[in-house]
Structures are given as structure tokens and as C-alpha cells.
Amino acid sequence: MSKIVNHSARRLEIVDACLRVVSRVGLSGATTREIAKEAGVSHGIISHYFNGKNEILRAALQRSYQQLADRIDANLNGLSGLEALQRAVYDALPVDEEGRIGEQIELAFWAYAIGNPELAEERWRSYTEWRRALELLIRGAQAQEHLAGPDPSLVAETIISALDGLGAQVAMYPDRIPAERMVEIMDALLAGFGFVTTKNT
Amino acid sequence: MSKIVNHSARRLEIVDACLRVVSRVGLSGATTREIAKEAGVSHGIISHYFNGKNEILRAALQRSYQQLADRIDANLNGLSGLEALQRAVYDALPVDEEGRIGEQIELAFWAYAIGNPELAEERWRSYTEWRRALELLIRGAQAQEHLAGPDPSLVAETIISALDGLGAQVAMYPDRIPAERMVEIMDALLAGFGFVTTKNT
Amino acid sequence: MSKIVNHSARRLEIVDACLRVVSRVGLSGATTREIAKEAGVSHGIISHYFNGKNEILRAALQRSYQQLADRIDANLNGLSGLEALQRAVYDALPVDEEGRIGEQIELAFWAYAIGNPELAEERWRSYTEWRRALELLIRGAQAQEHLAGPDPSLVAETIISALDGLGAQVAMYPDRIPAERMVEIMDALLAGFGFVTTKNT
Amino acid sequence: MSKIVNHSARRLEIVDACLRVVSRVGLSGATTREIAKEAGVSHGIISHYFNGKNEILRAALQRSYQQLADRIDANLNGLSGLEALQRAVYDALPVDEEGRIGEQIELAFWAYAIGNPELAEERWRSYTEWRRALELLIRGAQAQEHLAGPDPSLVAETIISALDGLGAQVAMYPDRIPAERMVEIMDALLAGFGFVTTKNT
DNA sequence: AATGAATGAGCTTTCATTCAT
């Protein structure tokens, strides 16, 4: 039992090291040697915990999404209706250092997913989950605001598209898009769907 | 005297081969050998036409942007107001094979731009140009429709974000997002900004 | 834990393999692949022990100098005056297989030192050391023989020049200059400076 | 007839270009492309004039020796005895820019001769010729000075060795050995063989 | 379980040579 705990704990350490390396030098610089060094373990040990490099990357992508999902969930506590939707959308914006690094990691994996079906599937699962969660929030907000508004699924996809586009922009040009501007953009988007947001960010 | 070869035509062949390879296996799989094979030339010849691999990539990125810009410009001929805006936005959507490949190229280079300032700046220039053009179209449409609507700059940034997000999605999952869905999304977005679009796609 | 390997011993094996390869096919033929083959290891392993090819070459040059210096020092034990000078000069002559290889290494690196300041400085240090040691021996011999003879520094430089010239000759044509001839030449040179040498080679 | 003249003239241009390239970037940088560019001819034409790169190098080495021999011959005009010997030895010293470059070329070829029998043979021919010429001068000087002195052949080999050693030194460290010092060294050497030289350099 | 040495494939780049025009 203890062995198993240690095993998965060590796996996690390596995955986190991988994310740090990716955010520092990009995916192309994330060699197994570099990851091992960052994790403080020997180079050869990696094959005991992962079945090849792709498995590390897949786990890292999974973890990166999990961190975002956790952040959103944590802040959603007790909120409902439009407030909950607004909160979730704001939390999904890369407004701080951590979010920016997350977007760079995301972007790195996106490009890598082309020609790498395993990674692409992993991301698709996370995307689907995120879209469904957002749909629920949208339905809740529409109900609260008594909106007969557009198809929640369509709204969710639109919001995610804009978030993804902004995320890519931030990943590439961290200093050129002020956090306030991103909030304005998402506010405008939500307003377009009938959600009159309050300015108490 | 020498073998009759059009130097710049040959260069272009190699650049196009590069674009095809990148769209097929991603930037990390776009080795000089693979590009040469795709172009149907020997591996060594590449150094006759390009000063190293980075020069091929830069040329490929430039060409990809040019193709998109040309497509949009060509179709805009004679249109004005909302029709022009709608046409441009539709043309920017990756609805066909060419567009899809273009998005894969884009995405591949986005990740590469992180940590490659030269490439990042080149992309920024294209982005700025595209945003300005879109702003003009938005102003024109707002004037025609007598809308006092939101800040054209904000609208442009929102549209581009959504287009970029959709583009990334298409790049990764070419077959999972129907062209009609993308049109719906952009229609909803435009409607949110007060532009009642007609269904004459 | 790990494979039991003496790191520095392995390094030395590779350096020695490098020296053998250089003596066989010259510096231009001393590729990393060839050195690895000569050392009986795989090509890739070299990067575990050296930071690039230049580091191997530097280490090889150092080792070659060390071998010569050690040989001269070892035989000088207990000798003084003219005997010591004569012994050192004879030892500096490439009269056996080892000496011949040493000269080939030297010659290969001489050319490489042009346009390689780092290597040139390293060689200059060795040269200066050798000249000073020779000057001391010359002073000792002059004192013992009661010679008011020429400037020891000039004598040292002359001797070294002749040794270097002979060394180059031997490096290129190992079989065309008999060891006895080289001894005759150095004897004639020493005689010209007033040192009547004995024939007890 | 004219074709033949042009042919060998073009050959000579290429050989001279080769020497210039070697003196500028060393033998390792003397690629066929660089030589062709320096000669102002197309890259492909070289195979019409030379049977492979080695033939260019051999011709270049030959020419380099010829230039030295010509210089010595030219100044020898009318001199005889010790004066002639002294003049030849002085002329063989790399005391000016041209001589220094010549030594660098020499040195580059020496190293290349290891593992390149053709080039080594070419150099051996020149060496033999030079040694014989020097022997004649030595005999002449000994006769004039009524010296029963040492074997002229031995003297010649000693002188050449010292000249070669000095040449290598100058090639590597052009600024560290004053021309006067080299003259002193050769004077001391000649004095050792009984030739009392005059100070009218 | 853990180490790091070792392998071999593959990368970009360079270059002498060949060849169609």
C-alpha cells in the first residue's frame, strides 16, 4: 500500500517537473533528461514510472487541465446563476502569472497534438468535460435571469473559443493584453448573450 | 548554360512541401529530410535555397499568412457594410481543406513563437494588420446599420479571439466541428454585437 | 547501484583512442565516430564524457605534452651538467614508436592552433616551460664545462627549433630519418655551441 | 595552342586562389566552393581543371614551394661562397608578412600530409630539392673558407630543421619572434659550423 | 527500486562530386 502511494507520489513529482520544464523552455526543450533533473531523480528511473515519454506528456496535459478545473471549482463554492457563470469565466482567464504559464503549456501541447493522436484524445476528453460544465452554468444563469436565450451548447462553444483565442494570445504576448481588456471582452461576449454582468470583479 | 531552373519557383515548391509536412505531422515532425522527400528533391539541395531550417520555417509562415490575406481580400471585392464584415469573418473560418491546413500551420507556429521573438514579432505584425482591417469593416457595418454599438476595437478583438479559438480546435480535430457550427457560432457572436446577419452563406 | 565504471579512466581511454586516430589519419580524419570506434564504444557515448569534440582534442593535446614531459623528467634523475642536457635533448628526439606518434599529434595540433587562440595559448605555455627547463640545463652544462659560451636563451631556442623541425619531419616520414641521423644532427648542433658530447647514447 | 595556354593559366589562377584561401581561413576552411569563389569562377568548373580536390592541394603546395625557391634564386644572383649561403638562409626565414603567410600555408599542409600519402610525396620532392641546393651552397662556402668542416649533408639537414622549427613557431605566433632573433639563431647555427657571418643583413 | 552508462537512430548542416543544360 505504502509502495503504491509512493509510486503515484513519485509519478506526480515527475509530472509536475515536466510542467515546470515545459513552461521554462517549451515542449521542444522538455527532454527526459531535463525532466529528470528538474524532478531531482536519475534519468534512467523514468522508465519505471512511465511507459515512454508520450505517457509523461499525456499525464502532464491531464494535470494541467485538472489544475484549471480545480481552481474554477474552488471559487464556485456557493455561487449560482449568473454569478457562478461569471465567476467561472473570469477564473478561466489567464490574468496572473500562473494562468499565463498555464496557457503557454496549453499552447505547447496543442501544437504537439497535431500528429499525436494519443495526446489529442487526452485533450478532447478534457475539452468535453469543460464544455459540459460550462453548459450547466449557462443553463443555470439563463434560468435565473429568465432568458429564453440561445442554445446553451452554442453559447458554451462560443465562450470556450474566445477563451482559447485569448489564451493563445496571452501565451505568446504576455505583456500586451491587459487583464482588464480580457475581462471587457468576456463581458461583451456575455452581454451579447443577454447576460448583464455586474462590475464587481 | 546551367540547368534551367526557376530559382524562386523551386524555393516556393520547398516552402509548400514544408507547409504540407507541418500540417501532416506537426512542426516537430517537419525535419529537413521529410520536407525534401515531400518536395521530391534530395536532402542536400535544401541548403541551396535556404540558409538553414529556420529560414524555411519563416518563409512558410509568411506564405501561410499571405494565403489567408489573399483569400479574404479577393472575396471582399465590391462589398460594403455588414455584408463585407460578414464575408470577411466567414472567409476567415477554416471551412475547407485549405483553411484547415492553414490553421494547423498557424497552431504549430504559435507554440514555436514562444521563445522565438523574431517569429513572434512577425506574427504580431500580421495580427495587427488583420485587427485594423477588421475594425474598419466593423465601423462600416455599424454605420450602415445605424448602430451606436460597442467599441469597434473591442468587437474586433472579440471576433479574432473566437476565430483563433475555433481555428485551434479545427487544427486539432478537423472532422469534429462542422463548418455550419462554426458559422452559427460566428453568427451568434455578431448578433450579440447587434449585427443581424442574413443566411446567405 | 549503477554500472561500475571508472569515469576518468573511461575518459582517458577515449583520449588515448583519439591520439591513436590522430597519429593514424591526422586531425582531419579524427572524427568522433572514428574515435569511438577506436575506443571500442558507441558513437553516442562520447557526449557523456566530453562536452563536444573540441574538449576531446584539448584533452588529447594536454596528454600528449604530459607524456613527453614525463619521459624527459624520468630519465633526468641524478644527472647534471652536460650529461643532463644531452640526456634531455636525446629524450626529446622522436626515436621510437611512442615519440613518433607524439610528433604526429603535435604537428596535427600546430595547424589547428592557427585560428584557435585557446589551443595556441595552451601550446605556448608548454613551449615556455620547456624552453626554461632547457635554459637551466644549458647553464648547468656551460658551468660544468667552463664555457663562457653563447647566451643560454639563444642556445635553447636554437635547439628547440631544430627539435621541432626534426619532429615535423619524423611525423610526416616516420621511416626516412634514422634515429642515428637525428642524434648526429643534435650532436653537431651541441658541438657547435661548444658541448663536446660523448657517444654513449 | 592558345587553348592550352588559357588552360594552364586558369589552373594557376585557381591554385593561387587556393593559397589565398588557405592563408585566410586555414586548410580546413579551404572548400572547393570557397576556392572557386575566390578565383571568381563557377563551382562546377573546377572538375574541368583538376581531378579532385587533392590535386588542387598538391598543386598549391608545389606552387608555394616554387615561390620560396624563386625568391631565394633571385637574390642569389652573382653571390658565391659564404655570402651565397648566408643570403639563402636569410631568405628562407619568414621575416615579413609574405613569409609568415607562406609558413602558415606550409604548416597547414604538413598536418594534412599525415594520412595523405600523395601530398606527403609532393612535399618530399620539394624537400629533397631544397636540401640538395643547400648542400651545394654549403660546399661552396666551405671551399671558400677553407673549412674541412662537417659533412655538408648533415649541415644542410640541421639548417633545414632549424628553419622548419622557426617557421612553425612564426606560423603560430607571428608577433612573438622578432625577425632579428631568427637571424641571431641562424647566425649562431652557422657559426657553430665554422661560418663566421658578417653583420650586413 | 534506483543509477547512470551505453546504444543507436535521427537531427541539421556541410561538402566533394556529378550532371543536365
Place this chain on the structure above:
DNA sequence: GATGAATGAAAGCTCATTCAT
């Protein structure tokens, strides 16, 4: 004769993976 495009081998180097200890 002359050009420069084209080839293919080889260079130094990197890296995921395997393996003996």
C-alpha cells in the same frame, strides 16, 4: 567550355530508450 542545380555521404550532436549493476 561553363554553369549551378542536384546528389549522397558524412560530419557533430542530441535524445529516448535499454541495460548491467
